[in-house]
Amino acid sequence: MNYITSSLKIVGTRPVRPDGVDKVTGRAVFAADTRASGMLWGKVLRSPHAHARIVSIDTSKAEALKGVYAVVTAADFPEIPSEEAFVGEGPMNFRDLALNCMARTKVLYEGHALGAVAASTQAIADEALALIDVKYEILPHVIDVEEAMAADAPILHDDMFTTGVDPKPTKPSNIAKVVTFRKGDVEAGFKEADVIIEGRYTTQPVHQAYIEPHACLATYASDGQVQIHSSSQGHFMVRAYTAKLLGLNMSDIRVNPAEIGGGFGGKTLVYLEPLAVALSKKSGRTVKMQMTREDVFRASGPTSGAAVEVKLGAKKDGTIVAAKQVLKYQAGAFAGSPIGPGCMCGFAMYDLPNVDVVGYDVVSNRPKVAAYRAPGAPITSFAVESAMDDLALKLGIDALTLREKNAAKNGTKTHYGPTHQNIGFTAVLAAVKSHPHWKSPLKPGQGRGLATGFWFNIGGESTALVHVNEDGSVTAATGSPDIGGSRASIGMMVAEVLGVPASAVRTIVADTASIGFTHLTGGSRVTFATGMAATQAAEKVVEDLKRRAAQIWDIPVEAVEWNDGMAYPAGSNAGEFEPLGLAELALKAARTGGPIQAEVSVNAQGAGPGFGAHICDVTVDKETGHVTIERYTAIQDVGKAIHPSYVEGQIQGGAAQGIGWALNEEYIYNDKGQMENAGFLDYRVPVASDVPMIEAVLVEVPNPRHPFGARGVGEVPIVPPMAAIANAIRGATGLRMPDLPMSPPKVRAAFDAAG
């Protein structure tokens, strides 16, 4: 059923979330909060070198230390052949993930795991790590993406031959693949252009920087049954990877999803779980592991840094006739940067006749990248939306008008294939135009920037279960870890269909043995896909309840209506009966067919793409180079906001992460390829005093493929901020800042260079 035009009672309101009280009282159980009897502490030995061959590992002294119960190295894990992975988010190879969890012959970045110990205390585990004797042959390393592409660069993988080029190369390279997208004739387009803009932009790797470090608790029992409690964006993902990396059956592994303390894409793969299981198997004890903040920075995935070139050609009236982009994305030590989305998202907001995009996926001696909120899109959009600003300036056209003139609409064919349908980009631009922020005059010294962004959003496989309990109360279970309030939105959709208050539905996240397969929480898919499964499950329950009422009243099921949580006879012809509510029907369940519940699995298609536009005002301190965000407005097409507070929260949080990406965050390396700022003091994420209130404006262009019209909302908001801020700095100072982060030293240097 579709409720887009229905009058809704629950969806669109702002109830308190079902897991709220636990989280404000400290009762919520995150992965590091779990304990088990006889538990050991597991710790990881990490490479101090950026690139080295492992000549030998001697663990005998560590094993002999009192209190040490197990030591594992790659020798304790099966060797995994190269195979495209079927889980996770973004491109992944099982062999690469296995080698990322435990290096076998070479360490490829500082922080790369090459051993692990389990001991009775953390102090003994640390002592044991120091006793492991590793002989390294240090190899030349490469950190920068363009240096890694050079012909004489140190090669990370002898068997990496660039794919996507013809003929197939004969020499190994750090370029894992080349991606190309072409539409029309870009060179002919540039010939038609009256104005051409060219720019080169660089971005730095930034970490998702969830506040909760990765953690897990694992038990391998002597009968081969494995239990894992862990913090992840997908417990089915943890099960699949752990099974694969250890050669176990999935049915022998049960993964319990702990509360997750932030992920943003960074918890869509495993680091610790296979190690903890291996240590547990060897020691016969439960093993708890948690990363330090340093480990998180050095060894878990940031997103790519990149170098991006953009060329735009336009007619005098602002019509863009040609657009070209070259993107070089860092993948970290293993192939798999988000270069694909990078190539697709930059120009996805516009209707362009001639497009040429080439992308490179490049390995270097950095931690393997992981997904980060709209993976790949913020980088490419920083470049394109900065160039759009320069183009507007050169044409003498207002930044908004230029975008309106070229905006993608329903029916616009993208350069990567699909044709946009049911999109809300023009509605978003109209909302910019009418917003008081856009119309307000700037104060002296301030600059205003505008930038837009796009993300596909995804659907995919999800399972949801709705139970009417014996007393008529309702439990909804799904397989989607709740990373930002999805229990609230799922419960609300179920409540709406059942016609009961939101508080009458308790939503939980069920473990891998208790519910059907559900793809991980990522791609902004949960409210869309899991919401669709939950809605359908609730509808099945309503149908069943109507059937039961019909049976009790002995009338045809067609003569029963369901309204506000009660079964009614459809009209006076149907008979005179007192309505039956959930409690009455639950009480009679045994006599009307047994337990009342429905489980629905879907492979949801039609996740509507999302578009956003951000307006930002800044002032820039010429003395220090410090940029102050004075006002920030984020406008986004959200389809339908199920719980508007959490939709706003996604937008505000994404914008703040973008502000950090724009102004402060970066990985700083020394000449040995070691990270020098692996902590929150020196890797500076935005704090409360760095940002103003962030106004989130919800534009609702319903997605017809979702029962309530929802689209994914979590990823779009991190796409526009970098260019919005760069364009605002340009407005305030006349300086184009093409390199992120636009930190005080860089801004100050730009002032100095400009004289």
Add this chain to the structure above:
Amino acid sequence: MAKQYVSATINGESSEFLCETQQTLLDVLRDVIGLTGSKEGCASGDCGACSVIMDGRLVCSCLVLGVEAEGSEITTIEGIAEGEKLHPVQQKFLEHAALQCGFCTPGLIVATKALLDENPNPTETEARYWLAGNLCRCTGYDKIIRAVMDAAAEMRGETVA
């Protein structure tokens, strides 16, 4: 080295524990006493997820040694509510949806209580600077600051429209 005996008042109850000399108060709270509401996000005093109030002062419990707790009075997130009755700060965090993942929330609530104990009528800027030691990566702080200001108003007995 032998463990040290420490006696302190935690959330209003007298508490005795043994701890290693190098163990932090955070480790003691979590691993010895079993109060896991205080979180470890960095162990270096940069994220504030382990915030507790010690003798009236807001501290990162990861920067305090367990032995330093001797004779002190400590309030953790578990001691903010009065039984089942939530503190106004907790209530306002819920009403304003001022949390997403909830990991930084205990530290932020403790830090906010400490702010309002000291300054019942903070400006938005004062609230933002006071809470600058508590990182939240999910919310962009907007709804947190609204919850803090609303809780302050309610605790002053004002009603906010």
